[in-house]
C-alpha cells in the first residue's frame with residue numbers, strides 16, 4: 141500500500157502505527173486514510189492553481205473531517221446533492237466556497253442551496269435555469285451560476301465515467317446550439333448572474349488531449365458569447381477527472397502539469413480570440429483522496445482451483461468497493477500482517493457477497509502460504525469506495541479511520557446492525 145511502510149522487522153506501519161494494531165482496535169474491513177497525505181495533495185493542487193480555484197469533488201469521499209481539512213487548506217468544495225451540501229455546511233464550509241452540481245437537482249435542493257448562499261450553481265438543463273432563477277427571485281437574491289457545457293469529447297476511460305460525449309445525460313451540448321441557447325436564457329434573467337462556463341469530460345483520465353480539446357471548445361464558446369452578447373464571462377471551470385495510479389502500470393500526471401497545460405491552452409486560445417483570460421478553476425476528487433486510503437481486510441478462506449488460480453475471500457467485497465464489478469477497475473493487494481518468503485501464487489481476491497462478480501482484485505500475486513486470519517491491504521481506495529459503499533446482503537458499511545502522527549481516530553464509524561434495523565420499520 142502506498143502509505144504503508146515496512147519497518148526493519150518487516151512489520152507494516154502507516155503513519156507510525158502497526159497495521160495489526162489498526163485491526164485490533166477498529167476491526168476489518170476498514171478504510172485507513174492518511175490525513176497528512178490528504179493535506180499534502182490538497183496543497184499540491186492549491187500550489188498548482190490558486191487556492192481559491194480548487195473545488196474538491198465531494199462525491200469522491202465526504203465527511204465532516206474532510207470538510208474541515210479542505211477549509212483549513214484553503215480549498216473549495218463541489219457538492220452534488222442536498223445531503224452533501226448539508227454535510228459541507230454542518231462542518232463549517234462557508235457557503236460561498238461551495239459549488240452545487242447535478243443533472244436533476246430538486247426544487248427543494250435548489251432552494252436550500254440558494255438560501256444558504258452557495259457561491260456557484262452549475263446549471264445542467266433548461267428547466268433548471270427556470271427553477272434556479274425562480275428560487276433566487278423568491279429569496280430576493282442574485283445567484284451566481286455557471287452553465288455546464290457538453291463539449292463532445294470522447295474521454296478515454298470507462299463508458300460509465302465518461303461525461304462529455306454527445307449521447308449521455310449531463311450538460312448542454314455545444315454542437316447543437318443548446319449551450320448557446322442556455323446562455324441566452326440565463327442572460328435574460330435578472331435573478332441569475334452568469335459568471336462562466338463549466339466542462340467536465342470524465343474521470344480516471346491520463347491523456348491530456350481531452351482536457352485540451354475541452355478547454356479550446358469552452359474558450360470558443362466564450363468568444364461566441366462575446367460576439368453575440370458583448371459580454372466576456374470571467375470564469376471557466378474544466379472539471380475534475382485526473383487519473384491516479386491504481387496499479388504500477390498507471391502513470392498519473394501531477395497537478396502542476398495539468399495546471400500548466402490548461403493555462404497554456406486557455407491563454408493561447410484567448411489571445412487568438414482577443415479575450416481576457418478568464419479565471420480557471422478545477423474540481424479534482426479522485427486525485428486528492430484516492431491515493432490517501434487503503435482498505436484493510438482479513439482473509440477468511442483460501443480456495444485453490446487446480447490449474448486455474450487461488451480464490452482468497454475477504455470479509456468485505458462489492459459492498460465496500462464496487463468499482464471492480466462496475467468498471468473492471470484494477471487494484472493491487474499486499475499481505476501486511478506478517479512477512480512471507482513463500483513463492484507468489486496467482487490469486488483473485490473476492491468478497492463474501494452472493495454473486496461471482498463480487499471481485500475486489502481480479503488478478504494479484506500473494507504469497508502461497510497465505511492463510512485465514514492474514515491481513516491484506518488494497519491501496520488507492522480513498523475515492524468512490526466508501527462513498528459508493530452499499531448494504532448488499534445487509535453488509536455493514538466499514539468505518540473510515542484517519543491516521544496521523546502515530547494516532548488513529550474514527551472519522552466515519554462502522555455501521556451497526558441497529559443502524560440498519562432502525563430503518564426497517566415494517
Ligand code: LLP
Nearest residue numbers: 197340343344380381382423424425426524
Ligand atoms: N466535477 C464533476 C462535475 C464531476 O462529475 C466529477 C466526477 C468530478 C468533478 C470529479 O472527478 P474526479 O476528479 O474524481 O475524477 N464513481 C466513478 C467516478 C464517477 C465520477 C463522477 N463525477 C468511479 O468510481 O470511478
